Amino acid sequence: MDSKAEQAQSLKLFIVLNRALQSITNRVKENIKTYGLNPTEFAVLELLYHKGDQPIQKIGDKVLLASGSITYVVDKLETKELLQRKPCPNDRRVTYAAISEIGIQLMDNIFPKHMAAIHEILGGLSYEDKALVIDKMKELGIFASEFK
DSSP states (O other): OOOHHHHHHHHHHHHHHHHHHHHHHHHHHHHHHTTTOOHHHHHHHHHHHHHOOEEHHHHHHHHTOOHHHHHHHHHHHHHTTSEEEEEOSSOTTOEEEEEOHHHHHHHHHHHHHHHHHHHHHTTTSOHHHHHHHHHHHHHHHHHHHHOO
16 A cells, blocks of 8 residues: 555645646746647647648648647648648548648748747757656656556
8 A cells, every 4th residue: 555655745746747837838828829829820830840631620630630620720821821721532531731831831941949948948958868758758658548
């Protein structure tokens, strides 16, 4: 049976992880706003930029958003001419979102800056420490997902 000290340590870890994630997320959101995008718009553009055309119905799963919100975000990005809708040639029920040339140019410009900002935000850890944290967070995530 776990001791009270072990339980308290688990609670402390949970709190520290959440506070760290909140601080990092807030800084990343601030960075994204400097490009005239909100975090969801950026996430959709980044997905299309790196992974290519995506069925609109599947984007929500990949950027962790509700399907109703995705339609709104796609509409906004389309209005900004950063993406376009393309019908699926094989299935009329499916519509793809595709990053536009303007969207590609924007991401070519801002993504390296965004990556540098994330590197700076996470600069409190060395390369080796980051590798260790990555391994431990994967281990913790796998355990938590299998926990019953």
